[in-house]
Amino acid sequence: MRSNKVGKVREKVFDRELTLIAVTVMLGALMSITDSTIVNVAIPTLGRKLHAPLSTIQWATTSYLLAVAVVIPSTRWVIDRIGTKRAYLGSLVLFILGSILCGLASSPTTLIVFRAIQGLGGGLMVPVGQTILSRAAGPQRMGRVMTVVAAPSFLGIVIGPVIGGLILGTLGWRWIFYVNVPFGIVAVVLAVAFLAADSDRARVPLDVFGLMLLPPGLALLIYGLSELGNVGSFSTSVLIGLVGGVVCIALFCRRAFRISTPLVNLRLLGNRRFLAANIAAFVFTASAGSGPLITTLYFQVGRGYSALGSGLFQSSLAFGAMATMPFAGRIIDRSGPRTVALVGIVIAIASNVPWLLLAPNSSTSLLTVSLFVRGLGVGCVSTPLMAAGYAALQRSEMPTATTLSNISQRLGQAVGIAVIAVVLQRALVADLPHGHASLDSIPATSEGRNAVGTQLSHAFSTTSWALMGALALSLVAALCLQRARDSGTSGVVEESVGVSGGAEAGVTPGSQSDN
Numbered sequence: 001m002r003s004n005k006v007g008k009v010r011e012k013v014f015d016r017e018l019t020l021i022a023v024t025v026m027l028g029a030l031m032s033i034t035d036s037t038i039v040n041v042a043i044p045t046l047g048r049k050l051h052a053p054l055s056t057i058q059w060a061t062t063s064y065l066l067a068v069a070v071v072i073p074s075t076r077w078v079i080d081r082i083g084t085k086r087a088y089l090g091s092l093v094l095f096i097l098g099s100i101l102c103g104l105a106s107s108p109t110t111l112i113v114f115r116a117i118q119g120l121g122g123g124l125m126v127p128v129g130q131t132i133l134s135r136a137a138g139p140q141r142m143g144r145v146m147t148v149v150a151a152p153s154f155l156g157i158v159i160g161p162v163i164g165g166l167i168l169g170t171l172g173w174r175w176i177f178y179v180n181v182p183f184g185i186v187a188v189v190l191a192v193a194f195l196a197a198d199s200d201r202a203r204v205p206l207d208v209f210g211l212m213l214l215p216p217g218l219a220l221l222i223y224g225l226s227e228l229g230n231v232g233s234f235s236t237s238v239l240i241g242l243v244g245g246v247v248c249i250a251l252f253c254r255r256a257f258r259i260s261t262p263l264v265n266l267r268l269l270g271n272r273r274f275l276a277a278n279i280a281a282f283v284f285t286a287s288a289g290s291g292p293l294i295t296t297l298y299f300q301v302g303r304g305y306s307a308l309g310s311g312l313f314q315s316s317l318a319f320g321a322m323a324t325m326p327f328a329g330r331i332i333d334r335s336g337p338r339t340v341a342l343v344g345i346v347i348a349i350a351s352n353v354p355w356l357l358l359a360p361n362s363s364t365s366l367l368t369v370s371l372f373v374r375g376l377g378v379g380c381v382s383t384p385l386m387a388a389g390y391a392a393l394q395r396s397e398m399p400t401a402t403t404l405s406n407i408s409q410r411l412g413q414a415v416g417i418a419v420i421a422v423v424l425q426r427a428l429v430a431d432l433p434h435g436h437a438s439l440d441s442i443p444a445t446s447e448g449r450n451a452v453g454t455q456l457s458h459a460f461s462t463t464s465w466a467l468m469g470a471l472a473l474s475l476v477a478a479l480c481l482q483r484a485r486d487s488g489t490s491g492v493v494e495e496s497v498g499v500s501g502g503a504e505a506g507v508t509p510g511s512q513s514d515n
Helices: 002-011 016-049 059-082 084-104 108-137 139-170 180-194 208-231 236-256 266-270 272-288 291-302 307-335 337-351 364-390 395-431 446-451 453-486
Strands: none
Touching: 016 059, 016 084, 016 108, 016 139, 016 180, 016 307, 059 084, 059 108, 059 208, 059 395, 084 108, 084 180, 108 395, 139 307, 208 236, 208 395, 236 266, 266 272, 266 395, 272 337, 272 364, 272 395, 272 453, 291 307, 291 364, 291 395, 291 453, 307 337, 307 364, 337 364, 337 453, 364 395, 364 453, 395 453
16 A cells, blocks of 8 residues: 555656646756857857957856856845746846847957846746746655756756857857747747746845845856966956955855845755755865866867867766666655765766876777766766755745755856866976976877877876865765754655655645645
């Protein structure tokens, strides 16, 4: 009898309503993520077509990231004021408008500005979409439903470089932005048709001082970290970004605990399970999110592959992640997130071993397989960390939770990339002969690369050791999930599929309004 009841619960994980909502949210997220990967591949082409140096055209990516950092903290207030459906539609329209303007750009400056408009839409789209889906799913279906949120990021890694290479080789660079328009229109139609208007939103006042502190603080901090990764030292611009960002964020935190309606309610971090999940997600995002920097530069600079060829090799990571994510969701809903996360991190650590032993003639097949294995591990980690945090919360806390989670992940990725970039630069200076101690100075010919092949491989191996240390640190952080649960915070995920009868009785926190 018990197994039959559990089976019935599982059959209802994706009913028609939730499926339509998931498809709508996933399409928007996929469009945003794929656009980012396409633009990254197209940066050299954009520089040539718009007659701008790499240091200038790189701001087309940086301006997008800064706009995302600015808009994410206001997610909760926007949702409370206009509702999730209108917020999601607004973000889609803004993203489509930004895409059209980017395609029409006639100079580096206009492209950078229009990419910021895109970033405002994309930055709002993801956390609002997560809020919509988490509210519709409820705690009892959180594990498997969160795979829908995470899947587009890995699918975008697979198709982004391929689509980007094809578009750049046929239609021209403007179409890397125009391609968003038809998919965006479809997403708008789906959102209008299948997303329900909110019936329980609150009219909270806007925290103006908080708006003047947190978004600029995050933008400054991410800018400082990006500059640190680019220049490799604590220059004036880096210090302005880092110090200014830390001061603004610290002032916001001080204020947030003193007023009743801050821009982002940091009191939610008093939920120890949610806090533990976000710490673990921050550390893992910092480590796993910086991995593609090493692999991309190695394949393109160390081995001489094109951007498209490098992207195809690295797509194995995304395929690995997509292979394990559905199974990870089922296991989470049955037995909890901690074990799944720990196993995934161990797999990711093991997959990094071939990168510690790089040589000029290292097998690309072995490295590709190692990235697939790394993807298997990443697919086991991303979902449980999201589910572990959200499942401990009430439905009304979801907008704030998605905002805080997105902030921690964005900062984690920025920190990880900056640190790994600095480590790689230091390794290049230490290993390469004078005159070649930077990636820009590596000869483009195979003969030139062969001349410094051993030293170049050693520099990337040294950087991979730093990545290994970061992954090990994320393993320690994931262990905190168990301590948070034992401290008394309810383990919603573990109880939700019949392990203790909670879901069968319908008594999981926050589930009443979702059923």
